[in-house]
Every structure is written in C-alpha cells, then in structure tokens.
Amino acid sequence: MILVLSYGSFEQGTDPVIDWLLHYKADFLKLTTKDLYTQDTDFSIDFLDKKMIIKGNDYFPKIKSVWCRRFSEKVDFVKYNQWPYTQSIYELNREQDSFQDAMYDLLSEKKWLMNPRLGSINKINVQARAHAIGLKTPQTIVTNSREELRKFHHRNGAVITKPIEFSGFFRAGSQTFATYTTTMDLDMIDKLPLNFNYSFFQQKVAAHYEVRTFYLDGQFYSSAAVFDSTDRPADIKMNYSEDFLHWVNYQLPETVENKLRTLMDSVGLNTGSIDLLRSHDGEYYFLEVNPGGQYSAPSERNNLNVEKHIAEWLINNDR
Structure with missing residues (x-):
C-alpha cells in the first residue's frame, strides 16, 4: 500500500498524482494534516507495537512506500489572531x-x-554545497547594512532579494498574500534605513533563459522558460500566463546533471524542483532546490507527465 501525506484541501501537485493512482487502480491511503487535528x-x-489504525483498520504492515508532500498545514492563526487563542494554537501546533x-x-x-524532515531546507547551506561541488552560483550576502548592500550592488550591477527559507503564501479571508523574488535597484536601496532587519541578497544574473527541472530519484524532467523580451522578470511566477513567456522541453548537459545528482544526494533529497539560469555566455547557475516545489505548469505545457512518473515510482516501490 502507498501512503500519501499531504494537504487536506486542493494541492495542485498532489491531486493529479492521485488521479494516476486511481487510473492504475493502485492500493493507497491519503492522510492529511486535518485528519490529525480535527475530529473527522x-x-x-501505537508506536511501540507499530500499529497505525485508521477507521478500525491497521494499515502499518500494508504500507510499503510513502509520499510526503507539503504535510504541514496548521491551525489557522489569522482566524484566531487574539489572545488567549494565539497561545493555545501555538501549543497545539507544537x-x-x-x-x-514520531510518526516519521x-x-x-x-x-x-x-524526506519529511527536509520539506524546507536552508537555501544558504544548499548554495554553499552546490558551490563546493562545482556548480556556478550567484554571489550572495546576508546583511542588515544599507552601505554594505550598496557596495554589493556596485560589485554585481544588479541585485535581487528573497526569503532565506521559503517563498510561500498565506490566506486571510478572501485575500492571498505572497512573497516573490524582487529586484533591488539603487533607488529602493537608498530608501532603506541605515540598518534594517537582516535580509538575503543575490547577484541578479543576466540570463538568456531560466531552466526548471523536476528531479525524481536520479531522473530529470526539464523545461526552459524563454522570454520574447530581453528584460527578464526577477520571478517568473508573476508571468506564467503571459504571451511573452514560452515553455520548451530542455535537456541539461550531462556534466550539469551529474553535479546536480551529487548535490541532491549530499543533502538527502530524492526529489525536488530545481531552478537554474543559463547566462548569455553559456554558463549554468544553480539558484535553489525546493523539495516541495510545484511542477504542474511545465509538466502540463511540455507534456512531461511528471505526475504520471511520480505515481509509477510509488507503485513500483510499493511492490
């Protein structure tokens, strides 16, 4: 049996894989975070005798493969954002x-x-490993100083900023708030205070195009995002549906794939979404790997059938 650990509501990467498991008539169980903290x-x-009883059935001896994808949904802080609810919710989430x-x-x-404990990994540590392995990476600093940031901008010509850990989103009623990679020009830098909360800054590579590759246990499913305009946005998630963005199937050089395999093995990941840039002089720059990154857009546009490959991996390892 396959155990799927994911969101309770729609999760765009998980549900299409479930469709393939249903198509193959695979034996699977989906367990969500809401199943853990609601009464539904x-x-x-039983952690000592190794039993996982759900609705009267012990599934533990049947389970052979487990897919953990964004199994991290919490109690809604925004809905109960007042004391004493905030303290009790904090304790419930702990x-x-x-x-x-313990379940892992x-x-x-x-x-x-x-690996469920690597759902969110440190971008700085992974970039350092990638650099040590021989992958090119953008110049990077973490600073709280406007003057140091100005010097960094002067050395690199263009700078972007993004979260150190995860560029996610959260909902408050009918509104959704998201964080995107943002270009920092000198005017924006000059408006900062002399010292600010420390932040992550990177060289903005002059890229010919961006490569998104989904990694699945040694295999790569790659797409290139090519722009009609020479002015590439800092975060292509803002332009997925624009006419000037084109997705094409892509084959990374074998030398790059081998280094990426070494990187994924070194951080303990057998899957993840990898972002790279190919510069105008032909160099590949590793940006980051997101263990739970989305793959649906390039998979659908380029007929990569990533969801089908994930389902087949789970079925094969269930045997």
Whole structure:
C-alpha cells in the first residue's frame, strides 16, 4: 500500500498524482494534516507495537512506500489572531509537530519519496554545497547594512532579494498574500534605513533563459522558460500566463546533471524542483532546490507527465 501525506484541501501537485493512482487502480491511503487535528477521522497509532489504525483498520504492515508532500498545514492563526487563542494554537501546533516527528520515525523503514524532515531546507547551506561541488552560483550576502548592500550592488550591477527559507503564501479571508523574488535597484536601496532587519541578497544574473527541472530519484524532467523580451522578470511566477513567456522541453548537459545528482544526494533529497539560469555566455547557475516545489505548469505545457512518473515510482516501490 502507498501512503500519501499531504494537504487536506486542493494541492495542485498532489491531486493529479492521485488521479494516476486511481487510473492504475493502485492500493493507497491519503492522510492529511486535518485528519490529525480535527475530529473527522478515527485514528490510533501505537508506536511501540507499530500499529497505525485508521477507521478500525491497521494499515502499518500494508504500507510499503510513502509520499510526503507539503504535510504541514496548521491551525489557522489569522482566524484566531487574539489572545488567549494565539497561545493555545501555538501549543497545539507544537503538539502536532512532535506527533508528526514520531510518526516519521515509525514509518522510517518504508520507502520514502521526499524526506519529511527536509520539506524546507536552508537555501544558504544548499548554495554553499552546490558551490563546493562545482556548480556556478550567484554571489550572495546576508546583511542588515544599507552601505554594505550598496557596495554589493556596485560589485554585481544588479541585485535581487528573497526569503532565506521559503517563498510561500498565506490566506486571510478572501485575500492571498505572497512573497516573490524582487529586484533591488539603487533607488529602493537608498530608501532603506541605515540598518534594517537582516535580509538575503543575490547577484541578479543576466540570463538568456531560466531552466526548471523536476528531479525524481536520479531522473530529470526539464523545461526552459524563454522570454520574447530581453528584460527578464526577477520571478517568473508573476508571468506564467503571459504571451511573452514560452515553455520548451530542455535537456541539461550531462556534466550539469551529474553535479546536480551529487548535490541532491549530499543533502538527502530524492526529489525536488530545481531552478537554474543559463547566462548569455553559456554558463549554468544553480539558484535553489525546493523539495516541495510545484511542477504542474511545465509538466502540463511540455507534456512531461511528471505526475504520471511520480505515481509509477510509488507503485513500483510499493511492490
């Protein structure tokens, strides 16, 4: 049996894989974070005798492969954003984290697609490893100084900023708030205070195009995002549906793929979405890897069938 750990509501990367599992008539169980902290599902886990009883059935001996994708949904802080609710929600979420951590250990003997403890990895550490392996990476600093940032901009010509950990989003009622990679020009830098909350800054590489590659246990499914305009945006997520952005199938050089395999092995990932830039002089720059990154857009536009390959991996490892 395949165990799928994911969101309770629609998750654009998970649901199409579920469709393929249904198509193949695979034996699977989907468990969501909401199943853990709501009263909708009867479950009982015995960590000593290794039993996972859900709705009266012990699934633990049946499970062979586990797919963990964004199994991190929490109680809605925005909805209950007042004391004493905030403290109790904080404690409930800590309880959930500890329980899930114990569950990961219980299932550690199974075949995992995506190490659950690496759902969010440190971009700085991964970039340092990529650099040591021989992949080109943009120049990077973390600073709280406007003057140091001005010097960094002067050395590199153009600078972007983004979160150190994760560029996510959150919802408040009907509104959605998201964080994107942003270009920092000198006017923006000059408006900063002398010292600010420390932030992550990178050289903005003059790129010919961007490469998105989905990595699945040694295999690469790559697409290039090519722009009609020479003015490439800092974050192509803002332009996915624009006419001037074109997705084409892409083959990375073998030398680059081998270095990326070494990188993924070194950080303990057997899957993830990798972002690279190809500069005008033909160099490939590694930007980051997102263990739970989205792959639906390039998969659909380029007929890569990533969701089908994930389902087949789970089925094959379930055997």
